[in-house]
Amino acid sequence: MLSQHGSRCCDGGSRFPLYYWVWEYLFPQPYENLWLRLLCTASVFVMAFRHHYSNRLKKYLPLYYLLAMGLCLPYFFFFMMLMNDWSDIWVLSFMSSIFIHILLVHDTRMMFLQAIFCVILASITAYFVKGPELNFEEHNAYLPIFAFTYVFGNLFYFRNQSEHEAKVSIAKSFGAGIAHEMRNPLSVLLSSFEVIRSIVPSSHSSYRNSHHLNAQEIQILNDLIEDSMKVIWTGNETIDLLLTSIDQNRVSTSTFCKHRAKKVIENAVDSFGYKNASEKRLVSLEIDSDFEYLGSDTLLKYVIYNLLKNAFRHRGTGKFKITISSKKTANGWSVLVKRYWARN
Structure with missing residues:
Protein backbone atom coordinates (compact mmCIF):
# COMPACT_ATOMS: atom_id res chain seq x y z
CA MET A 1 0.00 0.00 0.00
CA ALA A 141 -29.21 15.82 7.51
CA TYR A 142 -25.81 15.79 5.79
CA LEU A 143 -24.62 12.82 7.84
CA PRO A 144 -26.75 10.16 6.06
CA ILE A 145 -25.44 11.50 2.74
CA PHE A 146 -21.85 11.16 3.93
CA ALA A 147 -22.55 7.63 5.19
CA PHE A 148 -24.21 6.73 1.87
CA THR A 149 -21.15 8.00 -0.01
CA TYR A 150 -18.80 5.95 2.15
CA VAL A 151 -20.84 2.75 1.87
CA PHE A 152 -21.68 2.76 -1.82
CA GLY A 153 -18.40 4.34 -2.86
CA ASN A 154 -16.62 1.47 -1.15
CA LEU A 155 -18.94 -1.10 -2.79
CA PHE A 156 -18.30 0.31 -6.26
CA TYR A 157 -14.56 0.45 -5.59
CA PHE A 158 -14.63 -3.17 -4.41
CA ARG A 159 -16.47 -4.22 -7.55
CA ASN A 160 -14.01 -2.41 -9.82
CA GLN A 161 -11.12 -3.87 -7.87
CA SER A 162 -12.57 -7.37 -8.27
CA GLU A 163 -12.97 -6.84 -12.01
CA HIS A 164 -9.39 -5.60 -12.23
CA GLU A 165 -8.10 -8.64 -10.33
CA ALA A 166 -10.15 -10.91 -12.60
CA LYS A 167 -8.58 -9.30 -15.67
CA VAL A 168 -5.12 -9.72 -14.18
CA SER A 169 -5.89 -13.36 -13.44
CA ILE A 170 -7.06 -13.88 -17.04
CA ALA A 171 -3.90 -12.23 -18.33
CA LYS A 172 -1.76 -14.55 -16.19
CA SER A 173 -3.70 -17.59 -17.39
CA PHE A 174 -3.34 -16.32 -20.94
CA GLY A 175 0.43 -16.02 -20.56
CA ALA A 176 0.68 -19.45 -18.95
CA GLY A 177 -1.43 -20.91 -21.76
CA ILE A 178 0.86 -19.46 -24.41
CA ALA A 179 3.93 -20.76 -22.59
CA HIS A 180 2.44 -24.23 -22.29
CA GLU A 181 1.01 -24.45 -25.80
CA MET A 182 4.17 -23.17 -27.48
CA ARG A 183 6.57 -25.43 -25.59
CA ASN A 184 5.88 -28.49 -27.76
CA PRO A 185 6.16 -26.71 -31.14
CA LEU A 186 9.42 -25.09 -30.07
CA SER A 187 10.74 -28.47 -28.92
CA VAL A 188 9.92 -29.94 -32.33
CA LEU A 189 11.71 -27.06 -34.07
CA LEU A 190 14.73 -27.54 -31.83
CA SER A 191 14.90 -31.24 -32.70
CA SER A 192 14.65 -30.39 -36.41
CA PHE A 193 17.49 -27.89 -36.20
CA GLU A 194 19.64 -30.41 -34.37
CA VAL A 195 19.17 -32.88 -37.22
CA ILE A 196 19.98 -30.16 -39.76
CA ARG A 197 23.12 -29.30 -37.80
CA SER A 198 24.22 -32.94 -37.96
CA ILE A 199 23.87 -32.92 -41.77
CA VAL A 200 25.19 -29.46 -42.67
CA PRO A 201 28.95 -28.96 -42.02
CA SER A 202 29.92 -26.40 -39.40
CA SER A 203 32.02 -23.30 -40.09
CA HIS A 204 35.06 -25.03 -38.56
CA SER A 205 34.79 -28.09 -40.82
CA SER A 206 37.64 -28.77 -43.24
CA TYR A 207 35.21 -29.06 -46.18
CA ARG A 208 32.96 -26.15 -45.26
CA ASN A 209 33.60 -24.44 -48.65
CA SER A 210 32.65 -27.47 -50.71
CA HIS A 211 30.23 -30.14 -49.55
CA HIS A 212 27.83 -32.23 -51.59
CA LEU A 213 24.60 -33.57 -50.17
CA ASN A 214 23.36 -36.94 -51.32
CA ALA A 215 19.77 -37.59 -52.28
CA GLN A 216 18.88 -39.00 -48.87
CA GLU A 217 20.24 -35.95 -47.02
CA ILE A 218 18.38 -33.58 -49.36
CA GLN A 219 15.16 -35.50 -48.75
CA ILE A 220 15.71 -35.34 -44.98
CA LEU A 221 16.30 -31.58 -45.13
CA ASN A 222 13.19 -31.04 -47.26
CA ASP A 223 11.12 -33.14 -44.86
CA LEU A 224 12.47 -31.18 -41.89
CA ILE A 225 11.70 -27.85 -43.57
CA GLU A 226 8.17 -29.00 -44.36
CA ASP A 227 7.62 -30.28 -40.82
CA SER A 228 9.03 -27.05 -39.37
CA MET A 229 6.66 -24.98 -41.50
CA LYS A 230 3.74 -27.09 -40.22
CA VAL A 231 4.90 -26.55 -36.64
CA ILE A 232 5.13 -22.78 -37.18
CA TRP A 233 1.68 -22.77 -38.75
CA THR A 234 0.34 -24.77 -35.81
CA GLY A 235 1.95 -22.32 -33.39
CA ASN A 236 0.26 -19.40 -35.13
CA GLU A 237 -3.06 -21.23 -34.96
CA THR A 238 -2.51 -21.84 -31.26
CA ILE A 239 -1.92 -18.14 -30.60
CA ASP A 240 -5.06 -17.23 -32.56
CA LEU A 241 -7.07 -19.78 -30.61
CA LEU A 242 -5.75 -18.52 -27.28
CA LEU A 243 -6.72 -15.00 -28.28
CA THR A 244 -10.14 -16.31 -29.23
CA SER A 245 -10.56 -17.97 -25.85
CA ILE A 246 -9.82 -14.62 -24.16
CA ASP A 247 -12.02 -12.49 -26.41
CA GLN A 248 -14.99 -14.41 -27.76
CA ASN A 249 -15.87 -11.46 -30.01
CA ARG A 250 -12.92 -12.48 -32.18
CA VAL A 251 -14.92 -15.53 -33.41
CA SER A 252 -16.52 -14.42 -36.64
CA THR A 253 -19.16 -16.65 -38.25
CA SER A 254 -18.54 -14.90 -41.57
CA THR A 255 -15.46 -17.10 -42.07
CA PHE A 256 -17.33 -20.37 -41.47
CA CYS A 257 -17.43 -22.80 -44.38
CA LYS A 258 -18.00 -26.50 -44.99
CA HIS A 259 -15.26 -28.92 -43.96
CA ARG A 260 -14.81 -32.68 -44.06
CA ALA A 261 -14.63 -33.73 -40.41
CA LYS A 262 -12.38 -36.75 -41.02
CA LYS A 263 -9.73 -34.67 -42.79
CA VAL A 264 -9.71 -31.99 -40.07
CA ILE A 265 -9.49 -34.54 -37.23
CA GLU A 266 -6.73 -36.51 -38.98
CA ASN A 267 -4.77 -33.29 -39.43
CA ALA A 268 -5.25 -32.43 -35.75
CA VAL A 269 -4.05 -35.84 -34.60
CA ASP A 270 -1.02 -35.76 -36.91
CA SER A 271 0.01 -32.20 -36.00
CA PHE A 272 -0.45 -32.53 -32.22
CA GLY A 273 2.78 -31.97 -30.29
CA TYR A 274 3.51 -35.43 -28.94
CA LYS A 275 6.49 -35.83 -26.64
CA ASN A 276 7.62 -38.93 -28.48
CA ALA A 277 6.52 -41.42 -31.14
CA SER A 278 5.12 -43.85 -28.57
CA GLU A 279 2.54 -41.28 -27.48
CA LYS A 280 1.30 -40.90 -31.04
CA ARG A 281 0.77 -44.67 -31.28
CA LEU A 282 -1.68 -44.47 -28.36
CA VAL A 283 -4.14 -42.45 -30.47
CA SER A 284 -6.26 -44.28 -33.03
CA LEU A 285 -8.88 -42.99 -35.47
CA GLU A 286 -12.03 -45.02 -35.99
CA ILE A 287 -13.98 -42.63 -38.21
CA ASP A 288 -15.61 -45.00 -40.68
CA SER A 289 -18.32 -42.56 -41.77
CA ASP A 290 -17.13 -39.14 -42.81
CA PHE A 291 -19.43 -36.12 -42.74
CA GLU A 292 -19.46 -32.42 -43.56
CA TYR A 293 -20.02 -29.63 -41.05
CA LEU A 294 -20.36 -25.88 -41.32
CA GLY A 295 -17.93 -24.04 -39.06
CA SER A 296 -14.23 -23.50 -38.41
CA ASP A 297 -11.62 -26.18 -38.96
CA THR A 298 -9.26 -24.34 -36.59
CA LEU A 299 -11.73 -24.43 -33.69
CA LEU A 300 -12.37 -28.15 -34.16
CA LYS A 301 -8.63 -28.80 -34.19
CA TYR A 302 -8.28 -26.79 -30.99
CA VAL A 303 -10.92 -28.95 -29.32
CA ILE A 304 -9.04 -32.11 -30.33
CA TYR A 305 -5.76 -30.57 -29.11
CA ASN A 306 -7.25 -29.78 -25.71
CA LEU A 307 -8.76 -33.24 -25.28
CA LEU A 308 -5.49 -34.95 -26.21
CA LYS A 309 -3.49 -32.61 -23.99
CA ASN A 310 -5.72 -33.31 -20.99
CA ALA A 311 -5.65 -37.04 -21.64
CA PHE A 312 -1.84 -37.17 -21.68
CA ARG A 313 -1.49 -34.75 -18.76
CA HIS A 314 -3.63 -36.93 -16.47
CA ARG A 315 -2.42 -40.24 -17.81
CA GLY A 316 -1.27 -41.68 -14.47
CA THR A 317 0.96 -44.75 -14.40
CA GLY A 318 -1.24 -47.28 -16.24
CA LYS A 319 -1.36 -47.98 -19.96
CA PHE A 320 -4.22 -46.50 -21.93
CA LYS A 321 -5.40 -45.82 -25.45
CA ILE A 322 -7.35 -42.96 -27.00
CA THR A 323 -9.90 -43.53 -29.75
CA ILE A 324 -11.58 -40.86 -31.85
CA SER A 325 -14.73 -41.94 -33.64
CA SER A 326 -17.86 -40.48 -35.22
CA LYS A 327 -21.49 -41.34 -34.59
CA LYS A 328 -24.70 -40.29 -36.27
CA THR A 329 -27.46 -39.32 -33.85
CA ALA A 330 -30.98 -37.99 -34.17
CA ASN A 331 -29.65 -34.43 -33.88
CA GLY A 332 -26.80 -34.88 -36.36
CA TRP A 333 -23.22 -36.12 -36.22
CA SER A 334 -21.11 -36.37 -33.08
CA VAL A 335 -17.37 -36.80 -32.58
CA LEU A 336 -16.51 -39.11 -29.67
CA VAL A 337 -13.12 -38.98 -27.96
CA LYS A 338 -12.66 -41.84 -25.50
CA ARG A 339 -9.75 -42.83 -23.29
CA TYR A 340 -9.76 -46.34 -21.89
CA TRP A 341 -7.25 -48.36 -19.95
CA ALA A 342 -5.54 -51.02 -22.00
CA ARG A 343 -5.35 -54.57 -20.74
CA ASN A 344 -1.90 -56.08 -20.34
Whole structure:
Protein backbone atom coordinates (compact mmCIF):
# COMPACT_ATOMS: atom_id res chain seq x y z
CA MET A 1 0.00 0.00 0.00
CA LEU A 2 2.83 2.40 0.85
CA SER A 3 4.79 1.68 -2.31
CA GLN A 4 1.72 2.18 -4.46
CA HIS A 5 0.41 5.41 -2.96
CA GLY A 6 3.45 6.96 -1.27
CA SER A 7 4.40 9.32 -4.10
CA ARG A 8 0.76 10.29 -4.70
CA CYS A 9 0.27 11.11 -1.03
CA CYS A 10 3.38 13.30 -1.03
CA ASP A 11 2.14 15.12 -4.10
CA GLY A 12 -1.24 15.63 -2.43
CA GLY A 13 0.42 16.81 0.78
CA SER A 14 1.98 19.73 -1.07
CA ARG A 15 -1.52 20.99 -1.92
CA PHE A 16 -2.41 21.83 1.69
CA PRO A 17 -0.36 25.08 1.82
CA LEU A 18 -1.43 25.96 -1.72
CA TYR A 19 -5.13 25.80 -0.84
CA TYR A 20 -4.52 27.92 2.21
CA TRP A 21 -3.77 30.76 -0.21
CA VAL A 22 -6.86 29.85 -2.29
CA TRP A 23 -9.31 29.91 0.62
CA GLU A 24 -7.64 32.75 2.51
CA TYR A 25 -7.01 35.26 -0.31
CA LEU A 26 -8.47 34.10 -3.64
CA PHE A 27 -11.86 32.93 -2.32
CA PRO A 28 -11.88 33.97 1.35
CA GLN A 29 -13.60 31.60 3.79
CA PRO A 30 -14.72 32.34 7.37
CA TYR A 31 -12.06 30.11 8.92
CA GLU A 32 -8.58 28.93 7.89
CA ASN A 33 -5.78 27.25 9.80
CA LEU A 34 -2.29 27.40 8.33
CA TRP A 35 -0.69 25.44 11.18
CA LEU A 36 -3.06 22.50 10.76
CA ARG A 37 -2.34 22.48 7.04
CA LEU A 38 1.41 22.48 7.68
CA LEU A 39 0.96 19.62 10.15
CA CYS A 40 -0.87 17.60 7.48
CA THR A 41 1.85 18.39 4.94
CA ALA A 42 4.60 17.34 7.35
CA SER A 43 2.82 14.11 8.26
CA VAL A 44 2.57 13.16 4.60
CA PHE A 45 6.15 14.11 3.70
CA VAL A 46 7.47 11.80 6.40
CA MET A 47 6.54 8.96 4.05
CA ALA A 48 8.58 10.49 1.24
CA PHE A 49 11.74 9.25 2.93
CA ARG A 50 10.37 5.79 3.81
CA HIS A 51 13.08 4.05 1.74
CA HIS A 52 15.80 5.58 3.92
CA TYR A 53 14.43 4.39 7.26
CA SER A 54 15.86 1.46 9.15
CA ASN A 55 14.03 -1.88 9.10
CA ARG A 56 12.98 -1.27 12.69
CA LEU A 57 11.15 1.93 11.73
CA LYS A 58 9.73 0.45 8.52
CA LYS A 59 7.72 -2.01 10.61
CA TYR A 60 5.63 0.89 11.91
CA LEU A 61 5.09 2.61 8.54
CA PRO A 62 1.75 0.88 7.78
CA LEU A 63 0.37 2.08 11.13
CA TYR A 64 1.80 5.56 10.54
CA TYR A 65 0.25 5.58 7.06
CA LEU A 66 -3.20 4.99 8.53
CA LEU A 67 -2.70 7.73 11.12
CA ALA A 68 -1.51 10.20 8.49
CA MET A 69 -4.43 9.41 6.17
CA GLY A 70 -6.87 9.80 9.05
CA LEU A 71 -5.41 13.20 9.93
CA CYS A 72 -5.23 14.52 6.37
CA LEU A 73 -8.58 13.30 5.10
CA PRO A 74 -11.57 12.70 7.41
CA TYR A 75 -10.21 14.64 10.40
CA PHE A 76 -8.97 17.71 8.52
CA PHE A 77 -11.89 18.10 6.13
CA PHE A 78 -14.60 17.41 8.71
CA PHE A 79 -12.97 19.81 11.19
CA MET A 80 -12.71 22.55 8.57
CA MET A 81 -16.31 21.97 7.51
CA LEU A 82 -17.50 22.41 11.10
CA MET A 83 -15.38 25.51 11.62
CA ASN A 84 -16.82 27.05 8.43
CA ASP A 85 -20.43 26.41 9.52
CA TRP A 86 -21.07 23.67 6.97
CA SER A 87 -20.51 25.96 4.01
CA ASP A 88 -21.17 24.51 0.56
CA ILE A 89 -17.49 24.66 -0.35
CA TRP A 90 -16.44 22.58 2.63
CA VAL A 91 -19.33 20.14 2.39
CA LEU A 92 -18.23 19.41 -1.18
CA SER A 93 -14.60 19.27 -0.09
CA PHE A 94 -15.44 16.71 2.58
CA MET A 95 -17.37 14.66 -0.02
CA SER A 96 -14.29 14.74 -2.24
CA SER A 97 -12.09 13.60 0.64
CA ILE A 98 -14.37 10.58 1.11
CA PHE A 99 -13.60 9.33 -2.41
CA ILE A 100 -9.88 9.89 -1.90
CA HIS A 101 -10.10 8.08 1.43
CA ILE A 102 -11.73 5.06 -0.25
CA LEU A 103 -8.98 4.95 -2.88
CA LEU A 104 -6.07 5.26 -0.44
CA VAL A 105 -7.22 2.90 2.33
CA HIS A 106 -8.05 -0.50 0.90
CA ASP A 107 -9.13 -2.24 4.09
CA THR A 108 -12.88 -1.58 4.34
CA ARG A 109 -13.18 -2.25 8.06
CA MET A 110 -10.16 -0.11 8.87
CA MET A 111 -11.45 2.69 6.63
CA PHE A 112 -14.84 2.82 8.39
CA LEU A 113 -13.29 2.69 11.86
CA GLN A 114 -10.85 5.39 10.87
CA ALA A 115 -13.62 7.60 9.44
CA ILE A 116 -15.84 7.25 12.52
CA PHE A 117 -13.00 7.89 14.96
CA CYS A 118 -11.64 10.90 13.03
CA VAL A 119 -15.10 12.46 12.60
CA ILE A 120 -15.76 12.17 16.35
CA LEU A 121 -12.29 13.55 17.16
CA ALA A 122 -12.77 16.44 14.71
CA SER A 123 -16.14 17.26 16.30
CA ILE A 124 -14.61 17.30 19.78
CA THR A 125 -11.72 19.49 18.61
CA ALA A 126 -14.10 21.91 16.86
CA TYR A 127 -16.24 22.14 20.01
CA PHE A 128 -13.21 23.05 22.14
CA VAL A 129 -12.08 25.64 19.58
CA LYS A 130 -15.44 27.16 18.73
CA GLY A 131 -17.41 26.40 21.88
CA PRO A 132 -21.21 26.66 22.04
CA GLU A 133 -21.25 28.53 18.72
CA LEU A 134 -20.59 25.22 16.94
CA ASN A 135 -23.67 24.64 14.78
CA PHE A 136 -24.13 20.88 14.54
CA GLU A 137 -27.78 19.98 15.03
CA GLU A 138 -29.12 22.08 12.16
CA HIS A 139 -27.00 20.19 9.63
CA ASN A 140 -27.46 16.60 10.80
CA ALA A 141 -29.21 15.82 7.51
CA TYR A 142 -25.81 15.79 5.79
CA LEU A 143 -24.62 12.82 7.84
CA PRO A 144 -26.75 10.16 6.06
CA ILE A 145 -25.44 11.50 2.74
CA PHE A 146 -21.85 11.16 3.93
CA ALA A 147 -22.55 7.63 5.19
CA PHE A 148 -24.21 6.73 1.87
CA THR A 149 -21.15 8.00 -0.01
CA TYR A 150 -18.80 5.95 2.15
CA VAL A 151 -20.84 2.75 1.87
CA PHE A 152 -21.68 2.76 -1.82
CA GLY A 153 -18.40 4.34 -2.86
CA ASN A 154 -16.62 1.47 -1.15
CA LEU A 155 -18.94 -1.10 -2.79
CA PHE A 156 -18.30 0.31 -6.26
CA TYR A 157 -14.56 0.45 -5.59
CA PHE A 158 -14.63 -3.17 -4.41
CA ARG A 159 -16.47 -4.22 -7.55
CA ASN A 160 -14.01 -2.41 -9.82
CA GLN A 161 -11.12 -3.87 -7.87
CA SER A 162 -12.57 -7.37 -8.27
CA GLU A 163 -12.97 -6.84 -12.01
CA HIS A 164 -9.39 -5.60 -12.23
CA GLU A 165 -8.10 -8.64 -10.33
CA ALA A 166 -10.15 -10.91 -12.60
CA LYS A 167 -8.58 -9.30 -15.67
CA VAL A 168 -5.12 -9.72 -14.18
CA SER A 169 -5.89 -13.36 -13.44
CA ILE A 170 -7.06 -13.88 -17.04
CA ALA A 171 -3.90 -12.23 -18.33
CA LYS A 172 -1.76 -14.55 -16.19
CA SER A 173 -3.70 -17.59 -17.39
CA PHE A 174 -3.34 -16.32 -20.94
CA GLY A 175 0.43 -16.02 -20.56
CA ALA A 176 0.68 -19.45 -18.95
CA GLY A 177 -1.43 -20.91 -21.76
CA ILE A 178 0.86 -19.46 -24.41
CA ALA A 179 3.93 -20.76 -22.59
CA HIS A 180 2.44 -24.23 -22.29
CA GLU A 181 1.01 -24.45 -25.80
CA MET A 182 4.17 -23.17 -27.48
CA ARG A 183 6.57 -25.43 -25.59
CA ASN A 184 5.88 -28.49 -27.76
CA PRO A 185 6.16 -26.71 -31.14
CA LEU A 186 9.42 -25.09 -30.07
CA SER A 187 10.74 -28.47 -28.92
CA VAL A 188 9.92 -29.94 -32.33
CA LEU A 189 11.71 -27.06 -34.07
CA LEU A 190 14.73 -27.54 -31.83
CA SER A 191 14.90 -31.24 -32.70
CA SER A 192 14.65 -30.39 -36.41
CA PHE A 193 17.49 -27.89 -36.20
CA GLU A 194 19.64 -30.41 -34.37
CA VAL A 195 19.17 -32.88 -37.22
CA ILE A 196 19.98 -30.16 -39.76
CA ARG A 197 23.12 -29.30 -37.80
CA SER A 198 24.22 -32.94 -37.96
CA ILE A 199 23.87 -32.92 -41.77
CA VAL A 200 25.19 -29.46 -42.67
CA PRO A 201 28.95 -28.96 -42.02
CA SER A 202 29.92 -26.40 -39.40
CA SER A 203 32.02 -23.30 -40.09
CA HIS A 204 35.06 -25.03 -38.56
CA SER A 205 34.79 -28.09 -40.82
CA SER A 206 37.64 -28.77 -43.24
CA TYR A 207 35.21 -29.06 -46.18
CA ARG A 208 32.96 -26.15 -45.26
CA ASN A 209 33.60 -24.44 -48.65
CA SER A 210 32.65 -27.47 -50.71
CA HIS A 211 30.23 -30.14 -49.55
CA HIS A 212 27.83 -32.23 -51.59
CA LEU A 213 24.60 -33.57 -50.17
CA ASN A 214 23.36 -36.94 -51.32
CA ALA A 215 19.77 -37.59 -52.28
CA GLN A 216 18.88 -39.00 -48.87
CA GLU A 217 20.24 -35.95 -47.02
CA ILE A 218 18.38 -33.58 -49.36
CA GLN A 219 15.16 -35.50 -48.75
CA ILE A 220 15.71 -35.34 -44.98
CA LEU A 221 16.30 -31.58 -45.13
CA ASN A 222 13.19 -31.04 -47.26
CA ASP A 223 11.12 -33.14 -44.86
CA LEU A 224 12.47 -31.18 -41.89
CA ILE A 225 11.70 -27.85 -43.57
CA GLU A 226 8.17 -29.00 -44.36
CA ASP A 227 7.62 -30.28 -40.82
CA SER A 228 9.03 -27.05 -39.37
CA MET A 229 6.66 -24.98 -41.50
CA LYS A 230 3.74 -27.09 -40.22
CA VAL A 231 4.90 -26.55 -36.64
CA ILE A 232 5.13 -22.78 -37.18
CA TRP A 233 1.68 -22.77 -38.75
CA THR A 234 0.34 -24.77 -35.81
CA GLY A 235 1.95 -22.32 -33.39
CA ASN A 236 0.26 -19.40 -35.13
CA GLU A 237 -3.06 -21.23 -34.96
CA THR A 238 -2.51 -21.84 -31.26
CA ILE A 239 -1.92 -18.14 -30.60
CA ASP A 240 -5.06 -17.23 -32.56
CA LEU A 241 -7.07 -19.78 -30.61
CA LEU A 242 -5.75 -18.52 -27.28
CA LEU A 243 -6.72 -15.00 -28.28
CA THR A 244 -10.14 -16.31 -29.23
CA SER A 245 -10.56 -17.97 -25.85
CA ILE A 246 -9.82 -14.62 -24.16
CA ASP A 247 -12.02 -12.49 -26.41
CA GLN A 248 -14.99 -14.41 -27.76
CA ASN A 249 -15.87 -11.46 -30.01
CA ARG A 250 -12.92 -12.48 -32.18
CA VAL A 251 -14.92 -15.53 -33.41
CA SER A 252 -16.52 -14.42 -36.64
CA THR A 253 -19.16 -16.65 -38.25
CA SER A 254 -18.54 -14.90 -41.57
CA THR A 255 -15.46 -17.10 -42.07
CA PHE A 256 -17.33 -20.37 -41.47
CA CYS A 257 -17.43 -22.80 -44.38
CA LYS A 258 -18.00 -26.50 -44.99
CA HIS A 259 -15.26 -28.92 -43.96
CA ARG A 260 -14.81 -32.68 -44.06
CA ALA A 261 -14.63 -33.73 -40.41
CA LYS A 262 -12.38 -36.75 -41.02
CA LYS A 263 -9.73 -34.67 -42.79
CA VAL A 264 -9.71 -31.99 -40.07
CA ILE A 265 -9.49 -34.54 -37.23
CA GLU A 266 -6.73 -36.51 -38.98
CA ASN A 267 -4.77 -33.29 -39.43
CA ALA A 268 -5.25 -32.43 -35.75
CA VAL A 269 -4.05 -35.84 -34.60
CA ASP A 270 -1.02 -35.76 -36.91
CA SER A 271 0.01 -32.20 -36.00
CA PHE A 272 -0.45 -32.53 -32.22
CA GLY A 273 2.78 -31.97 -30.29
CA TYR A 274 3.51 -35.43 -28.94
CA LYS A 275 6.49 -35.83 -26.64
CA ASN A 276 7.62 -38.93 -28.48
CA ALA A 277 6.52 -41.42 -31.14
CA SER A 278 5.12 -43.85 -28.57
CA GLU A 279 2.54 -41.28 -27.48
CA LYS A 280 1.30 -40.90 -31.04
CA ARG A 281 0.77 -44.67 -31.28
CA LEU A 282 -1.68 -44.47 -28.36
CA VAL A 283 -4.14 -42.45 -30.47
CA SER A 284 -6.26 -44.28 -33.03
CA LEU A 285 -8.88 -42.99 -35.47
CA GLU A 286 -12.03 -45.02 -35.99
CA ILE A 287 -13.98 -42.63 -38.21
CA ASP A 288 -15.61 -45.00 -40.68
CA SER A 289 -18.32 -42.56 -41.77
CA ASP A 290 -17.13 -39.14 -42.81
CA PHE A 291 -19.43 -36.12 -42.74
CA GLU A 292 -19.46 -32.42 -43.56
CA TYR A 293 -20.02 -29.63 -41.05
CA LEU A 294 -20.36 -25.88 -41.32
CA GLY A 295 -17.93 -24.04 -39.06
CA SER A 296 -14.23 -23.50 -38.41
CA ASP A 297 -11.62 -26.18 -38.96
CA THR A 298 -9.26 -24.34 -36.59
CA LEU A 299 -11.73 -24.43 -33.69
CA LEU A 300 -12.37 -28.15 -34.16
CA LYS A 301 -8.63 -28.80 -34.19
CA TYR A 302 -8.28 -26.79 -30.99
CA VAL A 303 -10.92 -28.95 -29.32
CA ILE A 304 -9.04 -32.11 -30.33
CA TYR A 305 -5.76 -30.57 -29.11
CA ASN A 306 -7.25 -29.78 -25.71
CA LEU A 307 -8.76 -33.24 -25.28
CA LEU A 308 -5.49 -34.95 -26.21
CA LYS A 309 -3.49 -32.61 -23.99
CA ASN A 310 -5.72 -33.31 -20.99
CA ALA A 311 -5.65 -37.04 -21.64
CA PHE A 312 -1.84 -37.17 -21.68
CA ARG A 313 -1.49 -34.75 -18.76
CA HIS A 314 -3.63 -36.93 -16.47
CA ARG A 315 -2.42 -40.24 -17.81
CA GLY A 316 -1.27 -41.68 -14.47
CA THR A 317 0.96 -44.75 -14.40
CA GLY A 318 -1.24 -47.28 -16.24
CA LYS A 319 -1.36 -47.98 -19.96
CA PHE A 320 -4.22 -46.50 -21.93
CA LYS A 321 -5.40 -45.82 -25.45
CA ILE A 322 -7.35 -42.96 -27.00
CA THR A 323 -9.90 -43.53 -29.75
CA ILE A 324 -11.58 -40.86 -31.85
CA SER A 325 -14.73 -41.94 -33.64
CA SER A 326 -17.86 -40.48 -35.22
CA LYS A 327 -21.49 -41.34 -34.59
CA LYS A 328 -24.70 -40.29 -36.27
CA THR A 329 -27.46 -39.32 -33.85
CA ALA A 330 -30.98 -37.99 -34.17
CA ASN A 331 -29.65 -34.43 -33.88
CA GLY A 332 -26.80 -34.88 -36.36
CA TRP A 333 -23.22 -36.12 -36.22
CA SER A 334 -21.11 -36.37 -33.08
CA VAL A 335 -17.37 -36.80 -32.58
CA LEU A 336 -16.51 -39.11 -29.67
CA VAL A 337 -13.12 -38.98 -27.96
CA LYS A 338 -12.66 -41.84 -25.50
CA ARG A 339 -9.75 -42.83 -23.29
CA TYR A 340 -9.76 -46.34 -21.89
CA TRP A 341 -7.25 -48.36 -19.95
CA ALA A 342 -5.54 -51.02 -22.00
CA ARG A 343 -5.35 -54.57 -20.74
CA ASN A 344 -1.90 -56.08 -20.34
